[in-house]
Amino acid sequence: MLRRIKSERAGLVESVAGWSARNRTAAIAAWLLLVVVAVLSSSLFPGEEARATDPGEAGRGQRMVSAQGAGDSIRENVMIRAGVGVGAEPATRRAATKDLVAALRAVPDAVRDVGSPLGAHGGRWVSEDGTADLVTFEIAGPDAEFDAHRQAAGAAVEKVTRQHPGARVDQAGDSSLASAVDDGIKSDMKRAETTSLPLTVVILLVVFGSLIAAGIPLLLSATAVAAAFGLLETLGRWVPFNSAASAIVLLIGMAVGIDYSLFYLRRIREERAAGRAVQEALRIASRTSGHAVVVSGLTVMVCMTGLLFTGVDVFKGLTLGTVLVVGLAVLGSVTALPALVAALGDRVDLGRIPWLGRRRTQAGRSRLWTAVAGRVVRRPLLTGGVAAVLLAAMALPALGLHLQDATQIQSLPRGVSAAADAGARMQQVFPGVTTPARVVVSASGPEVRAAAERLHEQAARSDGALREPITMVPVGEALVVRVPLAGAGTDPESIRALEFLRERALPATVGAVEGAERVEVAVAGRTAMPYDFTRQVNARTPLVFAFVLVLAFVLLVVAFRSLALPLVSIALNLLSIGAAYGVLVAVFQGGLLESVLGFNAYGGVVSWLPLFMFIILFGLSMDYHIFILSRIRERWTGSAGGRDASREAIVGGIAASAGVVTSAAVIMVGVFSVFTTLSSIEYKMLGTGMAVAILIDATVVRGVLLPAALALLGDRAWTMPGRWGRAREFSRPS
Numbered sequence: 101m102l103r104r105i106k107s108e109r110a111g112l113v114e115s116v117a118g119w120s121a122r123n124r125t126a127a128i129a130a131w132l133l134l135v136v137v138a139v140l141s142s143s144l145f146p147g148e149e150a151r152a153t154d155p156g157e158a159g160r161g162q163r164m165v166s167a168q169g170a171g172d173s174i175r176e177n178v179m180i181r182a183g184v185g186v187g188a189e190p191a192t193r194r195a196a197t198k199d200l201v202a203a204l205r206a207v208p209d210a211v212r213d214v215g216s217p218l219g220a221h222g223g224r225w226v227s228e229d230g231t232a233d234l235v236t237f238e239i240a241g242p243d244a245e246f247d248a249h250r251q252a253a254g255a256a257v258e259k260v261t262r263q264h265p266g267a268r269v270d271q272a273g274d275s276s277l278a279s280a281v282d283d284g285i286k287s288d289m290k291r292a293e294t295t296s297l298p299l300t301v302v303i304l305l306v307v308f309g310s311l312i313a314a315g316i317p318l319l320l321s322a323t324a325v326a327a328a329f330g331l332l333e334t335l336g337r338w339v340p341f342n343s344a345a346s347a348i349v350l351l352i353g354m355a356v357g358i359d360y361s362l363f364y365l366r367r368i369r370e371e372r373a374a375g376r377a378v379q380e381a382l383r384i385a386s387r388t389s390g391h392a393v394v395v396s397g398l399t400v401m402v403c404m405t406g407l408l409f410t411g412v413d414v415f416k417g418l419t420l421g422t423v424l425v426v427g428l429a430v431l432g433s434v435t436a437l438p439a440l441v442a443a444l445g446d447r448v449d450l451g452r453i454p455w456l457g458r459r460r461t462q463a464g465r466s467r468l469w470t471a472v473a474g475r476v477v478r479r480p481l482l483t484g485g486v487a488a489v490l491l492a493a494m495a496l497p498a499l500g501l502h503l504q505d506a507t508q509i510q511s512l513p514r515g516v517s518a519a520a521d522a523g524a525r526m527q528q529v530f531p532g533v534t535t536p537a538r539v540v541v542s543a544s545g546p547e548v549r550a551a552a553e554r555l556h557e558q559a560a561r562s563d564g565a566l567r568e569p570i571t572m573v574p575v576g577e578a579l580v581v582r583v584p585l586a587g588a589g590t591d592p593e594s595i596r597a598l599e600f601l602r603e604r605a606l607p608a609t610v611g612a613v614e615g616a617e618r619v620e621v622a623v624a625g626r627t628a629m630p631y632d633f634t635r636q637v638n639a640r641t642p643l644v645f646a647f648v649l650v651l652a653f654v655l656l657v658v659a660f661r662s663l664a665l666p667l668v669s670i671a672l673n674l675l676s677i678g679a680a681y682g683v684l685v686a687v688f689q690g691g692l693l694e695s696v697l698g699f700n701a702y703g704g705v706v707s708w709l710p711l712f713m714f715i716i717l718f719g720l721s722m723d724y725h726i727f728i729l730s731r732i733r734e735r736w737t738g739s740a741g742g743r744d745a746s747r748e749a750i751v752g753g754i755a756a757s758a759g760v761v762t763s764a765a766v767i768m769v770g771v772f773s774v775f776t777t778l779s780s781i782e783y784k785m786l787g788t789g790m791a792v793a794i795l796i797d798a799t800v801v802r803g804v805l806l807p808a809a810l811a812l813l814g815d816r817a818w819t820m821p822g823r824w825g826r827a828r829e830f831s832r833p834s
Contacts, residue, residue, distance in 0.1 A: 215236040320432045539555075
């Protein structure tokens with residue numbers, strides 16, 4: 101007896117898509133109105149953007165400075181050495197130093213607290229080998245005049261550089277390095293947009309074979325991304341969203357928007373090729389592919405909320421942006437897309453590409469994946485075991501994973517930014533100067549300043565952990581003390597120096613003043629921030645993992661009414677993510693493809709990346725799993741049961757879904773590969789990890805491990821144990 105469960109009642113997705121197809125003008129107009137309102141919404145809510153606060157003690161120090169309402173301590177460093185060639189003599193270095201100090205003191209409104217070898221304790225501003233001088237200075241506020249003051253200071257440095265061609269002058273500091281990183285992010289965003297769009301268009305043209313059909317997914321994803329960024333600009337008044345997350349949200353939005361459209365359109369084409377009318381094809385597509393899109397989108401969105409358990413501000417904006425863009429892509433897929441297809445009818449295949457259009461508009465089974473799946477289901481234990489061992493071997497390097505954030509200097513490859521290159525040279529001569537610890541003290545009275553001065557003694561007795569020059573400036577009623585630390589900024593040597601400062605040097609100095617219990621002290625800075633960030637993320641990671649795994653399990657149980665399928669899907673996802681982690685460690689931590697990808701390995705992987713990859717990949721991989729399983733389920737529910745019928749359903753489902761899954765995977769891999777061309781090493785890591793994981797998921801997992809597991813389970817894959825009985829169907833074939 102066939103196990104097809106008949107129902108006259110249409111599901112929610114089918115009902116919404118059916119209404120949109122019947123009221124196509126209203127549905128398309130409503131979607132465009134939503135996009136326009138979202139884009140223009142920021143003008144209705146003027147105000148400043150919310151700012152993210154770092155976690156832990158570093159965040160507390162940041163809040164202490166902000167509470168003063170007197171701006172911040174922004175310090176620049178200029179290193180001067182004798183050059184090479186005519187006029188490059190040691191005396192030239194000191195002459196350039198004198199002229200620079202004079203030029204900076206000539207603009208007292210723009211610059212304050214100039215430190216140099218010419219002042220008291222000048223030896224602190226001279227390198228250990230005596231070949232380089234250091235000049236440090238604060239760029240004065242207030243905030244409204246900061247840009248003008250920064251330009252005035254920069255002009256003074258440029259003037260001295262021109263006056264002394266025999267000297268080598270390098271500038272790197274808070275403002276110049278931050279500007280270099282910001283410029284890099286903006287350049288990366290522009291490159292991501294200009295690269296991903298043509299690449300996506302080419303892939304879509306190959307997939308669909310016609311201009312109109314290829315334009316529909318692009319139109320949907322572009323409008324969804326535009327609406328998401330419009331809403332983000334508005335909600336950014338309350339939820340911090342930084343520019344670094346923009347490229348991630350953009351490419352995820354493009355990837356899922358196109359994928360969801362692809363699932364729909366390919367199913368419609370398949371039904372049309374089977375002789376069904378447009379309305380009937382839309383109805384079947386909405387009930388099958390539409391349902392898969394909604395479940396996949398909900399899984400991605402719900403999994404992303406797991407990032408909120410970290411309690412880290414920067415993840416709030418990233419979570420909000422991803423949830424918005426995925427939610428809008430799902431909404432457009434079940435409303436605007438059916439309406440647009442219904443309006444176009446057979447004209448959706450207009451503009452066919454010669455030699456490609458006729459073949460692409462015809463639906464059919466993949467001969468390659470039919471052969472692969474057929475061999476797998478005949479010997480599932482052997483083929484599945486070999487594939488599992490292969491992925492486990494790829495995951496082995498992940499056992500040596502070392503979480504370490506890149507400094508501002510390390511995040512950009514050499515030759516991209518003059519400030520970053522200058523900072524790298526300065527770090528070699530004056531370690532820690534460009535990334536010092538920022539000790540924030542809530543009081544700045546004489547006793548506190550005298551205690552802070554004793555940090556020089558602590559530095560002398562720290563075996564090189566604390567470096568010179570140590571500087572201090574008042575910010576409002578607070579005192580900001582800069583202490584250069586040994587190491588590269590985020591490496592183990594720098595962490596040991598930070599712990600020495602927090603646990604020994606400060607308690608013996610500022611912590612020993614009379615009434616110290618009333619004085620609040622916090623250590624912030626470029627070493628403390630990633631250190632505190634990593635500690636908090638690591639402490640919350642088990643909770644995030646548990647949330648995502650349990651939630652994914654529940655969603656899949658509800659979708660398929662099966663216990664075996666969720667367990668298999670979760671196990672396969674963990675295996676593919678582990679393999680991606682292994683590649684990430686081998687390439688970036690080990691420097692395997694350093695010259696090919698254009699980065700400088702620093703012995704670690706960015707601390708937030710493994711957790712983010714786990715969450716987003718767990719959601720995105722459900723695209724393939726749910727879509728493939730739905731096609732297999734359709735065939736299983738229409739069969740008489742048994743091992744042979746189950747294997748035929750597996751092979752048929754894999755073969756029927758091969759075209760759309762391969763196309764979706766190519767698009768996602770192509771889009772995420774754009775990250776590897778960007779300048780920031782964090783983006784390169786993200787792009788490589790995501791592309792590798794998706795490639796593994798769409799080939800080894802989809803083609804071998806999944807059919808092997810289903811073949812071993814047989815009919816048990818689709819049923820609930822015990823009294824729960826047999827599963828109801830996920831998608832009912834007509």
